[in-house]
Amino acid sequence: MGILQRMSMIFRAKADKALDRAEDPRETLDYSYKKQLELLQKVRRGVADVATSRKRIEVQLTQLTQQSDRLQNQAQKALSMGREDLAREALTRKSGLLQQISDLQTQHAALQGEEEKLTLAAQRLQAKVEAFRTKKETIKATYTAAEAQTQIGEAFSGISEEMSDVGLAVQRAEDKTAQMQARAGAIDELLASGALDDPTGTSKDDITLELDRLASTNEVELELARMKGELTGGPGDAPQQIESGPAESAQPVAEQVGEPAAQPVAEPRREEGRP
Amino acid sequence: MIVRIMGEGQLEVDGSHLDELNRLDEELTAAVDADDDPAFRRALAALLAAVRSYGNPLPDDALVDSDLVLPFTEAHITEVREMLAETAGEGLIPG
Numbered sequence: 001m002g003i004l005q006r007m008s009m010i011f012r013a014k015a016d017k018a019l020d021r022a023e024d025p026r027e028t029l030d031y032s033y034k035k036q037l038e039l040l041q042k043v044r045r046g047v048a049d050v051a052t053s054r055k056r057i058e059v060q061l062t063q064l065t066q067q068s069d070r071l072q073n074q075a076q077k078a079l080s081m082g083r084e085d086l087a088r089e090a091l092t093r094k095s096g097l098l099q100q101i102s103d104l105q106t107q108h109a110a111l112q113g114e115e116e117k118l119t120l121a122a123q124r125l126q127a128k129v130e131a132f133r134t135k136k137e138t139i140k141a142t143y144t145a146a147e148a149q150t151q152i153g154e155a156f157s158g159i160s161e162e163m164s165d166v167g168l169a170v171q172r173a174e175d176k177t178a179q180m181q182a183r184a185g186a187i188d189e190l191l192a193s194g195a196l197d198d199p200t201g202t203s204k205d206d207i208t209l210e211l212d213r214l215a216s217t218n219e220v221e222l223e224l225a226r227m228k229g230e231l232t233g234g235p236g237d238a239p240q241q242i243e244s245g246p247a248e249s250a251q252p253v254a255e256q257v258g259e260p261a262a263q264p265v266a267e268p269r270r271e272e273g274r275p
Numbered sequence: 276m277i278v279r280i281m282g283e284g285q286l287e288v289d290g291s292h293l294d295e296l297n298r299l300d301e302e303l304t305a306a307v308d309a310d311d312d313p314a315f316r317r318a319l320a321a322l323l324a325a326v327r328s329y330g331n332p333l334p335d336d337a338l339v340d341s342d343l344v345l346p347f348t349e350a351h352i353t354e355v356r357e358m359l360a361e362t363a364g365e366g367l368i369p370g
Contacts, residue, residue: 002300003307004322006359007344008279015340117282124284127335135338158338161279169282172347 015160025152029136032156036129039163039170043122046170050118053177054111056184061104063191068097074207081214090207100187107180114173121166132159277333278326279341282348286330296343299325307352307359315352323348 019028071094078086135155139148276293279285288296299322306315322345333339346355 002297003304003355003359004278004296004300004343004345007281007346007355008341010358010361011279011344012340120284121282124335128338131336131338155338157340161340165279165281169347172282 011161011164012157014164015157018160019153019156025148026140028156029139029152032159033129033133033136036125036132036159036163039166040122040125040129043118043125043166043170046173047115047118047122049177050111050115050173053180053184054108054115057104057108057111057180060184060187060191061101061108064097064101064104064187068094068101071097071207074211077211078207078214081211081218083210083214086207086210093207104187107183110176111180114176118169118173121169125162125166128159128162276343277339277341278330279344280323280326280348281344281346281350284335285333285337285339285341286326287333288326288330292325292329295325296322300343307355310352312352315355319346319348319350 018032019025071090075087075090075094078084078090132155135151139151139155142148276288276290277285278288278296299318302318303315303322306312306318326345346358
């Protein structure tokens with residue numbers, strides 16, 4: 001016998017077994033109806049759980065995408081400062097993130113599919129439960145033992161197969177959701193540990209720290225060079241400065257002697273910007 | 276002929292397609308017997324495609340048994356083996 005028939009027999013055997021359990025068939029109807037309502041609740045909860053998981057993945061996708069953009073910017077900045085090694089590190093991390101993002105996108109699609117299927121399953125079950133309730137009342141009203149037995153059998157096996165199927169579908173969805181949640185938890189941990197740096201930008205990752213350090217080193221060097229120029233009274237520097245930045249430029253220079261790192265690259269850039 | 280696709284519901288398929296479905300079912304059975312998951316996946320995909328193209332979905336409120344039951348779309352061989360092994364006992368299919 002083929003597998004498809006064997007599978008249908010498994011479902012049928014399950015229904016028969018449940019039907020045999022009760023002595024009064026009318027009790028079976030009520031009991032089954034109660035179970036149907038419970039299952040309906042369970043499927044609806046299942047839909048909600050899958051939706052929650054899906055939304056969590058959406059949040060993570062946004063965060064990971066921001067991270068990846070940020071690493072891209074860092075790579076560009078590092079390269080412009082002549083630090084290819086740092087740029088390479090940023091890009092390597094970015095490619096790791098892109099892998100994560102692509103995995104998450106696959107999972108997101110899977111969850112979306114699961115959500116749609118379960119939503120439809122809930123609709124189907126609801127329609128069948130309502131049909132069953134109508135049938136149940138009819139059977140109870142026209143109850144004579146022999147007649148009822150076949151009617152009950154028919155109504156019951158139809159809904160029982162659906163319940164078995166939906167029950168399994170909810171189980172599968174729950175398993176899938178549990179797996180996703182474990183993975184989502186791992187990504188949250190990764191985000192929190194700073195291995196993927198903090199998207200809010202409150203704590204700085206090592207690449208940012210290194211870029212900041214480079215920037216301030218550059219400033220210091222530039223400042224030093226200019227101050228040296230002023231001290232030696234070299235004809236090149238000082239007059240040029242008076243030309244390019246009139247009154248205002250004299251003031252900051254004095255302040256910066258005491259506090260070199262505080263005023264960033266603004267000064268040299270201003271000079272570059274002016275003709 | 277009523278066919279259920281697990282997780283998707285029931286369809287009515289004209290009896291004239293029974294031979295083709297049986298042939299595909301044999302491939303599926305052979306794959307399960309040989310424990311060949313890739314072959315199983317191929318055969319299942321072919322079966323699902325055939326049933327979907329020949330079948331008309333039953334109305335949601337229909338209360339009828341299915342003559343044939345197809346595993347769910349993503350099913351792998353181990354899952355179907357487990358279901359088939361359940362015939363005797365309690366377990367996989369909740370009551």
